[in-house]
Amino acid sequence: MPVNSKAIGKTYDPTVYAVGREKIREYAHAVGEINPVHIDPQAAREAGFADVVAPPMFAVVYAGPAVIPAMFDPEIEMNFAMMVHGGQEFVWGPLVVAGDEITTTATVKDISERAGLGYYIFESVSVNQRGEEVCRGTWTNIVRGV
Amino acid sequence: MASLTPGDQIPELKITPDKYLTVRYAGASGDFNPIHIDEEFARAVGLPGRILHGLWTMAQVARAQTEAAGGPQHLRRLAVQFRGMGVPEQEVTVTGTVKEGGPAGRVLVETVAEQNGKQIIRNAEAELEL
Numbered sequence: 001m002p003v004n005s006k007a008i009g010k011t012y013d014p015t016v017y018a019v020g021r022e023k024i025r026e027y028a029h030a031v032g033e034i035n036p037v038h039i040d041p042q043a044a045r046e047a048g049f050a051d052v053v054a055p056p057m058f059a060v061v062y063a064g065p066a067v068i069p070a071m072f073d074p075e076i077e078m079n080f081a082m083m084v085h086g087g088q089e090f091v092w093g094p095l096v097v098a099g100d101e102i103t104t105t106a107t108v109k110d111i112s113e114r115a116g117l118g119y120y121i122f123e124s125v126s127v128n129q130r131g132e133e134v135c136r137g138t139w140t141n142i143v144r145g146v
Numbered sequence: 147m148a149s150l151t152p153g154d155q156i157p158e159l160k161i162t163p164d165k166y167l168t169v170r171y172a173g174a175s176g177d178f179n180p181i182h183i184d185e186e187f188a189r190a191v192g193l194p195g196r197i198l199h200g201l202w203t204m205a206q207v208a209r210a211q212t213e214a215a216g217g218p219q220h221l222r223r224l225a226v227q228f229r230g231m232g233v234p235e236q237e238v239t240v241t242g243t244v245k246e247g248g249p250a251g252r253v254l255v256e257t258v259a260e261q262n263g264k265q266i267i268r269n270a271e272a273e274l275e276l
Contacts, residue, residue, distance in 0.1 A: 023174075030174035031205040032161050035217065047217075056212065056221045057205040060175055085200050089225035095218060138225075 003118045003146050004077045005111040012070050014105045017062035021098035024052050027061060044097070051098040059090050059135040063124040066104035067139055070122050076108065078120050079143050086119075086142035093133045101129045109138065118146035148214040150276065151248040156214035156255060159240040161206055163198060167234055171202045198232035203259050203267055210240040211255060211272045222252075223273035232259075232266045242272065250276050 021041065028038040036043035037053045044052045054061075071078060096102060104126040112119045124137040148157050168182040177199055180187040188196045204226050212218050232238060242257030253274040259267035 027174040030167070030171045031202060031209065033209060035212070037217065053218055055205065055208070056218055056224070057201065057208045060177075060201050064176060085228055087225070087227045088201065088204055089223070091223045092221060 003111050003113045003120075003143075004075075007073065007075045007108045008111055009108060010070075010073070010075070011105060011107045012066065012073075014103050015066040017065065017102045017104065019054060019062065019096055019098055019100045019102060021052050023061065024054050024058060024098055027058050028055055031055065031057065041098075049095065049097055054096040054098075056090065056092050056135075058096065059092070059126065059137060062096070062102040063104045063106075063126050063135060063137050066106040066126075067122050067124050067137070070106045070108060071120075071139075071141065073108075076111070076120065078118070078141065079146070082144045082146075083120075083141050084144075085140075087138075087140035089138040091136045093135065094128070096128065096134050100134075102126050102134060113146055116145060118143035149249065150214065150244050150253050150255075150274070152244050152246060154244045154248070156210055156242040156244070156257070159206060159210035159213065160237055162237045163202070163232075163234045165234055167202075168196055168198060171199050175199065175201065177201070193231070194233065196234060198234065198238075198266075200228040200232075200267075203228075203232050203238060206238055207240050207257055207259050207267055207270055207272070210242060210257065211274060214242070214255075215253075215274045215276060220274045220276060221272065222275050224270065226267045226270040228266070229268050230264055230266050232261050236261050238266070248276070252276075
């Protein structure tokens with residue numbers, strides 16, 4: 001069965017994520033982050049940041065909710081049972097800190113087939129409350145047996 | 147900050163995810179896919195047991211870069227390929243080699259994450275701004 005590529009370019013409703021200090025701490029602890037700028041507001045301020053800093057990979061927390069509806073879009077017909085997360089890229093802009101509000105928009109960047117594998121590539125663009133692009137994510141899912 | 151000129155290795159990062167790490171990471175990240183948190187479900191779909199979240203392992207690769215560079219503000223880009231699967235309670239090692247740039251400005255690092263001698267993140271490339 002060939003992949004269905006008609007959804008390429010489709011854009012989904014943006015999500016808005018309010019970045020909280022305790023969520024950053026919870027995430028930092030889960031990934032073993034020990035840099036105090038992620039945990040201690042005073043250490044963050046002394047280092048020149050407005051509040052505790054989100055580790056760069058915290059992007060999955062604020063951008064993920066925008067990408068999930070795209071992956072589950074029935075128009076895309078992605079077979080989850082045969083899917084693996086094949087690759088991931090993030091390009092970061094200004095750091096995200098507690099108190100920021102991040103708006104993320106997801107699009108279907110590409111759907112293609114090579115050697116029996118389906119490649120479903122989604123892009124997320126996240127901007128802060130000042131309109132600065134804080135992160136651009138490329139999410140590559142590979143489906144076997146398309 | 148580590149020396150970052152072509153050929154230099156970034157300091158190796160080693161971490162052993164404990165038995166319940168995947169549960170904490172699921173809560174922290176919002177990814178509750180049962181292959182990461184439910185042993186019976188994972189076995190029922192043909193896995194050896196619960197597996198690590200790929201994005202947790204990617205976070206270890208990111209952390210190796212920010213620790214080498216001196217803080218989160220220096221990591222500008224990270225691209226990875228996930229291969230195989232990581233498991234809890236086994237040590238994960240992140241290594242990397244500077245390919246281009248340095249000691250200041252833009253630095254490109256080729257980096258991987260391994261567990262039990264197998265790469266679970268490969269062909270990863272990090273861009274640092276120093």
